[in-house]
Amino acid sequence: MSLRKALLVVCDGMGDRVEREYGGETPLGIAKTPTLDRLAASGYVGLMDPVSPGIRPGSDYATTALLGYDPSIYYTGRGGLEAAGAGIDLKPGEVAFRCNFSTVDDSLTVIDRRAGRIEKGTTDLAETIREIKPRGVKGLRIDFRATVAHRGVLILKGKGLSRMVSDVDPHDNGVKILRCEPLDDSSAAKRTAAVVNSIVTQSFRIMRDHPVNLARVKEGKRPANIILPRGAGTLPGFKTLHELYDMKVACIAAVALVKGVCRIAGAELVNVEGATGGLDTNYEGKAWAAVKALENHDLTLLHVKATDVASHDGDFQKKASVIEKIDSALGKIMPSLNSESTYVIVTADHSTPVSVRDHSGNPVPLLISGPGVPSSGVSKFSENAVSRGNLGRLHGLDLMRIIADYLGKAKKLGF
Numbered sequence: 463m464s465l466r467k468a469l470l471v472v473c474d475g476m477g478d479r480v481e482r483e484y485g486g487e488t489p490l491g492i493a494k495t496p497t498l499d500r501l502a503a504s505g506y507v508g509l510m511d512p513v514s515p516g517i518r519p520g521s522d523y524a525t526t527a528l529l530g531y532d533p534s535i536y537y538t539g540r541g542g543l544e545a546a547g548a549g550i551d552l553k554p555g556e557v558a559f560r561c562n563f564s565t566v567d568d569s570l571t572v573i574d575r576r577a578g579r580i581e582k583g584t585t586d587l588a589e590t591i592r593e594i595k596p597r598g599v600k601g602l603r604i605d606f607r608a609t610v611a612h613r614g615v616l617i618l619k620g621k622g623l624s625r626m627v628s629d630v631d632p633h634d635n636g637v638k639i640l641r642c643e644p645l646d647d648s649s650a651a652k653r654t655a656a657v658v659n660s661i662v663t664q665s666f667r668i669m670r671d672h673p674v675n676l677a678r679v680k681e682g683k684r685p686a687n688i689i690l691p692r693g694a695g696t697l698p699g700f701k702t703l704h705e706l707y708d709m710k711v712a713c714i715a716a717v718a719l720v721k722g723v724c725r726i727a728g729a730e731l732v733n734v735e736g737a738t739g740g741l742d743t744n745y746e747g748k749a750w751a752a753v754k755a756l757e758n759h760d761l762t763l764l765h766v767k768a769t770d771v772a773s774h775d776g777d778f779q780k781k782a783s784v785i786e787k788i789d790s791a792l793g794k795i796m797p798s799l800n801s802e803s804t805y806v807i808v809t810a811d812h813s814t815p816v817s818v819r820d821h822s823g824n825p826v827p828l829l830i831s832g833p834g835v836p837s838s839g840v841s842k843f844s845e846n847a848v849s850r851g852n853l854g855r856l857h858g859l860d861l862m863r864i865i866a867d868y869l870g871k872a873k874k875l876g877f
């Protein structure tokens with residue numbers, strides 16, 4: 463292990479647009495962030511296109527790029543990543559789906575995609591789902607695991623399966639669930655779609671009267687009476703960061719998808735109590751876990767989802783306050799990091815402008831602070847300031863190469 467270490471802080475969806483209605487500033491721009499400002503002033507700042515200018519990536523696609531894997535080659539759907547994040551080792555040929563526990567009415571119209579943001583009872587429901595036998599298909603087994611809150615993973619095991627099938631989840635409330643359709647002409651895609659439709663229909667039948675749901679209805683809560691699969695995926699063929707760079711990596715994240723990408727990239731997953739992936743996450747606990755992880759890892763990736771949650775809510779002030787919480791947590795741990803040997807990199811996996819309430823193709827702010835890095839001299843870490851920064855504009859794939867280089871892990875090309 464090299465003496466030099468790096469802490470990579472990824473604030474999900476932190477990047478934003480500079481809109482006139484918010485006085486030409488962004489949530490990061492107005493947030494009080496003394497620690498980020500100090501790091502930005504003493505380091506490189508710039509903009510980064512997580513994938514490419516104008517490309518709107520999901521967190522899984524973007525995190526793949528930030529870890530140095532070209533997603534146009536390595537991305538094989540969300541399901542495989544979610545499964546890896548839940549600690550499931552997918553085998554080649556198996557197809558995994560992200561699933562929501564959802565609430566539908568008798569006509570299979572979605573009342574609530576997140577089943578009242580169900581927290582408890584999903585493990586019991588998962589057990590019931592695992593007993594489903596898809597109709598008319600021989601030699602196929604299914605597995606189902608509850609992951610975080612209303613989310614789960616469905617895995618199809620057997621021969622002749624394909625990830626080229628569409629979502630059942632309509633991604634909206636008030637509309638009917640969709641039929642899973644094959645996305646190409648292969649018999650594997652047709653077979654997989656038929657299997658998924660059979661599982662979804664059966665899930666509604668067995669879940670609506672499940673004791674967990676009867677209790678929920680009694681308490682005035684929405685029942686988790688169906689699973690809605692989406693994002694079919696297989697295992698991406700990554701070489702690990704250890705194989706590529708001899709780098710020992712830790713990942714601190716609550717979101718299964720991000721954990722999955724990191725785990726497949728060879729990172730050790732560090733679980734932190736109270737890390738929820740929500741606005742109420744344990745910001746300080748995660749930051750302190752990163753300090754500890756850096757003791758025996760070259761690189762620690764610390765992912766915070768809350769910025770993206772506030773962004774999807776379209777709440778400018780809430781997003782700014784989440785950024786302030788991240789800043790405050792980093793401020794607490796900074797004295798415990800050796801500034802002579804530790805790089806601190808802060809960025810986002812993509813932009814989620816509050817005005818859009820969804821991911822956009824805007825570049826994200828980036829700072830790299832540490833030994834041997836020139837000072838930008840900016841007084842504030844913000845989209846406005848970094849767009850005039852000393853790092854210029856990078857591609858997401860550049861980031862891991864730059865980190866590897868600073869850590870003394872980059873291979874020399876040529877003589």
Ligand SMILES: [Zn+2]
Nearest residue numbers: 475770814821
């Ligand atoms: Zn998002």
